[in-house]
Amino acid sequence: MNSVRIFFVGGYLAYRALFNWIHWSMYIPTMLGGPIFQILFFAYVGRYAGLRSDEFFLVGNAVAICSLGGIFGMAMTIGGERWTQTLSSILVTPANRLALFLGRALPNIANGVIVSAVGFTVGYVLLDVSLPASAIPGIALIVVVASFACTAFGTLIGAFGLRGRDIFFFANLMIFVFLLFCGVNVPVDALPAWMQDIGRVLPLTHGIEAAREVADGASLGDVSDLVLTEAAIGLFYAALAYSLLRLFEIDGRRRASFETM
């Protein structure tokens, strides 16, 4: 019961305290405004390139922007403990570590879904797109899975925050990596083979592919393999992140380096 409380209440409080962009004056321009312009930017570059329809870029980017909350949110809510000098206080408690760290993921997954939903809505209004209403539940489910996978990856980056100094560099870098390797704006099969291979093991790639197929009329059952692969990738990164968090915790105790920068 205590672990459940830590998972939900601890995760919520950490999000409120450490997600620096939570104030509306930061949240709206950064988490909603910027991503909406990202969708418009790539849709227009796509028009100029004569590559694909607006729908291709709307779906790709609107799913991809769920990663912002997952990546930066987890970097802030886990890595941020070190900056605020509260990491030792957290780790001295006997709290269940799984509940402690993964509880922080839940608000970020929800945030990713909200950002993506706003992106889809505004993009749908502003661009030349016609999504069938029947596709919405399927896409919504895919966004939840993609947001989970990205948040798991963000937890991995957050884990490095227990050791590294500048995890925001890597958080920013990964957003660019996702944009290039995950088929957000370039069809995956148009990339060189080695880039396709990297994209296949990253979050988003399978989610975006599934969302595009659903937007084109496929049923959720038709893309179940892609959705399950996306979920499996998320679970893999979540397990890896948890292992690293424990490893760095033990190592941090041994070296007494929790508060050193």
Place this chain on the structure above:
Amino acid sequence: MSHAFRLFWTGWLFNVKNLTTSGFFILNATISPIFFATIAHYMFESGGRAGSLLYASLGAGMMGIWSSVLFGSGGLIQWQRWQGTLEYVIGVPPRLILVVLPMTVATASIGLYSIASTLLWGRVIFGLPLDFVHPGWFVVALLASIVSLGLLGLVLSSTFVLLRNANSLSNLLEYPVWLVTGLLISLSLLPGWTRPISWVLAPTWGIKAIRAAALGGDAVTPVVLCLVLGLLYAVAGHFTLGYFEVRARKSATLALR
């Protein structure tokens, strides 16, 4: 005059060195333009615009210059405040504009890394031939762009500081300016109402001049327009910086966030 020049040179050099040691600026100025150039290259190649590698490289390079100015100049006063150096910047005998200008031009100069990195990327990875049509004008266009964007940074630095969360405005304005100034697209694709916005933004003329010098065309007119805009930014920056200084001194809020 020589005193003002020495102040500019020292301030510019110090800030270029300072920014060069920042991981965030190196990411924005060198790594992210390469990612965007690669994305644009594959988009153009997969679409109907094969052979647009130089176009994409130059556009992505200019995107990096804008990002450096936006984040560097937009957050300049705030960063001085966090570092505890704002009082010294304001308190020294030279006029504030002479102290801030080298800092904002330095943020634009860091953008040179962007153009250099995207051109080098094109050359090394894709064998892009770097035989510009007007190499002399290419240098002039690049310098004019750096100067005018640095002067635009002067306006950004003194207006963003009036907002509590200047960083959020920087996060918001990156993509729309890339879009509306036609760094990777033709402006004719955009709705007509965006045209006046494009005209008053230096990157529009900067990229026109750079592309004309590299790919062929009239580079002189956009260079002149770029510099004229720079002068207008300097005048605007003089007043906005003055307003910020008077307001901060009157309310004694210089060091307060």
